[in-house]
Amino acid sequence: MKLSQTGMGSTKLNNIDEMYPGQSILLQTGQLVQYGAGLFGYNTIPLLVRRNIEKIIVDTLNDYGCMEVLLPTLQPDTIWKNSGRYDHYIQDGTMLITESNKGTFCLAPTGEEAMVEFVREKLKSYKNLPVTFYQIGEKYRNEIRTRGYLLRGKAFPMLDAYSFDKDADGMEKSYENIRKAFLEIFEKIGLKVIPIVADNGAMGGKKSEEFMLISEQGEDKILYNEETGIGLNTEILEREDYKEYLQQEYGIEDISGYKEIRTMELGHIFQLGTRYSEMMNGKYINQDGKEELYYMGCYGIGVSRTLAALYEQYLVKNSKGEPCGFVLPETIAPYMLQIIPKLENEEKKELAEKLYKRLKELGIGAIIDDRENITIGAKIKDVKILGTPYIAVLGDKTEGEIIEIENSLTGEKTIGTLEEIVKIMITKKLKIH
Numbered sequence: 001m002k003l004s005q006t007g008m009g010s011t012k013l014n015n016i017d018e019m020y021p022g023q024s025i026l027l028q029t030g031q032l033v034q035y036g037a038g039l040f041g042y043n044t045i046p047l048l049v050r051r052n053i054e055k056i057i058v059d060t061l062n063d064y065g066c067m068e069v070l071l072p073t074l075q076p077d078t079i080w081k082n083s084g085r086y087d088h089y090i091q092d093g094t095m096l097i098t099e100s101n102k103g104t105f106c107l108a109p110t111g112e113e114a115m116v117e118f119v120r121e122k123l124k125s126y127k128n129l130p131v132t133f134y135q136i137g138e139k140y141r142n143e144i145r146t147r148g149y150l151l152r153g154k155a156f157p158m159l160d161a162y163s164f165d166k167d168a169d170g171m172e173k174s175y176e177n178i179r180k181a182f183l184e185i186f187e188k189i190g191l192k193v194i195p196i197v198a199d200n201g202a203m204g205g206k207k208s209e210e211f212m213l214i215s216e217q218g219e220d221k222i223l224y225n226e227e228t229g230i231g232l233n234t235e236i237l238e239r240e241d242y243k244e245y246l247q248q249e250y251g252i253e254d255i256s257g258y259k260e261i262r263t264m265e266l267g268h269i270f271q272l273g274t275r276y277s278e279m280m281n282g283k284y285i286n287q288d289g290k291e292e293l294y295y296m297g298c299y300g301i302g303v304s305r306t307l308a309a310l311y312e313q314y315l316v317k318n319s320k321g322e323p324c325g326f327v328l329p330e331t332i333a334p335y336m337l338q339i340i341p342k343l344e345n346e347e348k349k350e351l352a353e354k355l356y357k358r359l360k361e362l363g364i365g366a367i368i369d370d371r372e373n374i375t376i377g378a379k380i381k382d383v384k385i386l387g388t389p390y391i392a393v394l395g396d397k398t399e400g401e402i403i404e405i406e407n408s409l410t411g412e413k414t415i416g417t418l419e420e421i422v423k424i425m426i427t428k429k430l431k432i433h
Contacts, residue, residue, distance in 0.1 A: 001044065001335060001365075001366075001367045001368075002367075002368055002370050003367060003368070003369045003370060003371050003382075004370045004371050004372070006043075006044060007030075008029075008030065008371070008382070009371075009374075010374050010378045010382075011028070011029045011378075011381070011382060011385055013025060013028055013029075013323075013324070014028070016028070016322075016323050019148075019217060020148055020149055020151075020217060020308075020312065021312070021315055021323040022308070022311035022312040022313075022314075022315045022323070022326065023148070023149040023150060023308055023311060023312065024149075025311075025315075025323060025325060025326075025385065026046060026311060027149070029385050030043055031043045031045060031046050031385075031386075032046060032149070032150075034149075036154075037146045037154070038143055038146035038152070038153035038154035038155070039153065039154055039155055040149065040150060040153060040304075045334060045335070045386055045387065046307065046311075048334030048335075049307060049310070049328065049332060049333070049334060049387075050157070050303060050304070050307050051334075052332050052333075052334060053189055053303055053306055053307060053310075053332065054136050054157075054159075054303060056185055056188045056189055056332075057136065057159050057185055057301060057303075058136070060181050060184050060185045060188065061132075061134055061161065061178075061181055061185075063181075064132075064177055064178070064180070064181040065132070065177070066132040066133070066134050066161060066178075066181075067131060067132065067133050067134070068133075068134055068135065069118065069133050069134070069135050070135050070137060071108075071111060071114045071115065071118060071135055071137070072108075072114070073107060073108045073137055073138050073139070073140065074105050074106070074107060074108075075105065075106050075107075075108050075113070075114055076103060076104070076105055076106075077097065077103070077104040077105065077106055078103075079113045079114065079117050079280075080095075080106055080113055082113070082279070082280050083112070083113045083116075083276065083279045083280050084279055085113070086106075089106075089109060093142055093144065094109055094141050094142055094143075095107070095109055095140075095141075095142065096140050096141075096142050096154075107140035108139060108140065109139055109140060109141045110139060110160065111135065111139075111160045111162070112162065112272075112276050112296075112298060113276075113280065115133060115160075115162045116276055116277065116280040116282045116294075117280070118133070119131075119133065119162075119164060119282070119294075120280075120281070120282055120283075123164055123284055123294070124284055124285060125284055125285050126166055126284055126285065126286050126287055126292075128284065129164055129165055129166050129170070129284060129294075130163065130164060130165045130166070130170050130173075130174055131163070131164050132161055132162065132163040132164070132174055132177075132178065132297075133161065133162055133164075134159060134160065134161035134162070134299075135159075135160060135161075136157060136158070136159050136303065137157065137158070137160075138155055138156065138157055138158075139155070139156055139157075139158045139160075140154060140155050141154060141156075142154060147219070148217065148219075148308065149308060150304040150305065150307060150308035151217070151219075151264070151305055151308050151309075152219075153304065156302060156303070156304045156305070157303040157304050158300060158301070158302055158303055158304075159299075159300060159301040159303060160298065160299070160300045161178060161298070161299040161300070162296060162297070162298050162299070163175070163178065163296060163297040163298075163299075164282075164294045164295070164296060165294070165295040165296075165297075166284070166286070166292065166295065167295055168273070168295055170295060171271055171272075171273070171295040171296070171297055172271065174297050175207070175269065175271050175297045178269060178297065178299045179195065179209065179269060182195075182211055182267055182269065182299070182301065183195065183211075185301070186211065186266070186267075186306075188331060189306065189310065189329075189331070189332060190310065190313075190314075190329035190331060190332055191213055191266065191306065191309060191310060191313060192213070192214075193211040193212060193213050193266060193267070194211070194212050194213075194214065194222075194224065194229065194231050194263070195209045195210070195211055195212075195231075196209060196210050196211075196212050196222050196224075196230075196231035196232050196233055196263075197209060197230075197231070197232035197233065197236055197246065197249075197250050197252070198210040198232075198233045198235070198236070198268065199233060199235045199236050199238075199239065206249070206271045206272075206273055207249050207270070207271040208268060208269060208270040208271065209268070209269050210233060210265050210267070210268050211265070211266050211267035211268070211269075211301075212231065212263035212264065212265055212266070213263060213264045213266055213309050213313070214261055214262075214263055215262065215263060215264040215309065215312065215313075216262050217262075217264060217312055218262045218263040218264030218265070219264070219265075220233065220262070220263050220264070220265055221234050221260055221261070221262055221263070222234060222260070222261060222263050223255060223258035223259065223260055224258060224259060224260075224261050225255075225257055225258045225259075226259075227257070230250075230252065231258075231263075232246065232250075232252070232255070232258070234260070264305070264309055265302075265305075266301060266302060266305055266306050266309060267299075267300060267301040267302070268299075268300050269297070269298070269299040269300075270297060270298050270299070271297050272295075272296040272297055272298055273295060273296070274293040274294065274295060274296070275296075276296055277293040277294040277295075277296055278293055282294045282296075310328070310329075310332065311326055311387075314326050314327055314328055314329065314387070316384055316409070324381070324384055324385075325381075325383075325384025325385045325386075325387065326384060326385075326386075326387035327384065327387060327388075327389060327408045327409040328387035328388070328389065329389075330389050330428060330431075330432055331432050333365070333387060333388065333389050334365050335365035335366055335367045335386070335388050336359075336364055336365050336366065336388070336389055336390060336425060336428060336429070337359065337364070337365075337366045337367070337388065337389075337390045337391070337392055337405065337425060338366070338367045338368075338369065338383045338386065338388040338390070338391050338392070339352050339355055339356055339366060339367065339368045339369065339392045339394065340352075340369045340376060340379045340380060340383075340391065340392065340393045340394065341353075341368070341369075341370075341394040341395075342376065342394060342395045342396065343370070343372060345394075345395070345396070348394040348395065349394075351394055351401060351403070351418065352368055352392075352394050353368070354418060355392070355403065355418055355421065355422070356368040358418070358422050359422065359425060362422070362425075362426060362429075363429075364425050364426065364429050367386065367388060369382070376393065376395065380393065383408055384408060388408060389407070389408055389409070390405050390406065390407060390408060390425075391405065391406050391408055392404065392405045392406075392421070393406075398415070401417050401418045402415060402416070402417060403415070403416060403417070403418060403421045405421055405424070
């Protein structure tokens with residue numbers, strides 16, 4: 001990527017939001033654009049980071065035997081009336097609707113109804129089960145209190161998956177399969193999450209867990225046991241039967257050793273049982289030729305929430321302790337190296353172009369800062385604004401084709417010829433993949 005083509009000018013940060021400094025920097029530098037409360041546009045690099053997150057999700061779920069589909073986000077109101085949830089969503093103002101001469105349509109806040117509609121004519125026999133379908137697409141909720149920029153918006157990309165099984169035992173196996181997949185997904189992204197005991201709430205069903213990131217920016221408070229690594233949402237304690245529920249479903253008998261911490265929810269998984277298949281007549285024919293209800297599970301990851309958490313988690317500060325940008329993990333950064341040539345030096349400018357072209361040919365993401373009328377010092381600061389893991393400054397300190405690269409996080413430097421630097425970048429790419 002050539003920075004001159006992005007329209008990015010020299011950046012200066014002012015009045016950074018103390019609660020959400022990472023996203024505040026993204027907004028100030030034009031990497032996010034706010035169109036209204038809870039509505040955001042993505043510039044190139046955050047969009048590519050988002051796509052890398054989505055690729056990790058897709059590749060991992062495929063490895064775990066799931067099937068990707070895509071359902072419409074604009075849906076007729078009839079499927080929501082069939083499930084009985086239409087009135088609830090309309091009354092609490094969550095659902096956005098539009099009326100036309102062809103009927104009333106809804107912008108989907110979630111996907112259970114559409115998925116049952118999707119599978120009803122496909123999963124007719126016990127021979128078709130078990131199966132887990134998933135999609136990544138936009139969801140829409142008319143949040144009255146948008147908060148935390150991408151953390152709680154009105155339109156947001158989301159991974160939602162749904163398992164269909166013959167019985168409760170099969171549902172539990174599918175649930176455990178996706179639970180393992182989610183833990184692997186967040187590990188690959190570079191976020192250490194804790195699966196915690198949660199209340200199913202309005203979703204209904206038997207059992208659920210939230211995937212929480214320990215963060216002072218989170219909206220949730222959980223009870224967490226550092227020794228066992230087990231946590232539970234404090235909402236659980238509002239249940240009259242919480243002691244029996246914890247013991248029966250999770251084997252937790254004593255919570256006296258748990259302490260309260262603040263967390264950010266990034267994912268949630270549920271065992272739904274037959275609730276939605278019963279409401280929407282989701283049935284299959286069993287081995288005896290009789291109709292049975294699907295046993296369902298549902299599983300979600302907030303993609304934009306995960307993106308926001310990633311930027312907040314990998315925030316870096318300057319020598320004064322002030323937030324100044326990011327250093328994204330190599331596994332998720334769309335560009336590995338940012339090349340800054342001294343444009344007045346034709347030899348260095350040519351060398352930079354040669355390095356950039358060589359990396360591009362090898363499929364290694366690189367940025368060349370070819371912007372004019374901006375000092376090298378300002379360009380170096382912008383490396384952290386964009387979150388690039390490595391930087392190469394081609395100035396007067398080195399001679400010939402010798403290039404120095406620096407780790408943006410540690411400051412560790414490596415010197416080599418162009419081809420030696422290319423080999424280092426190839427090695428780093430191979431380690432990621």
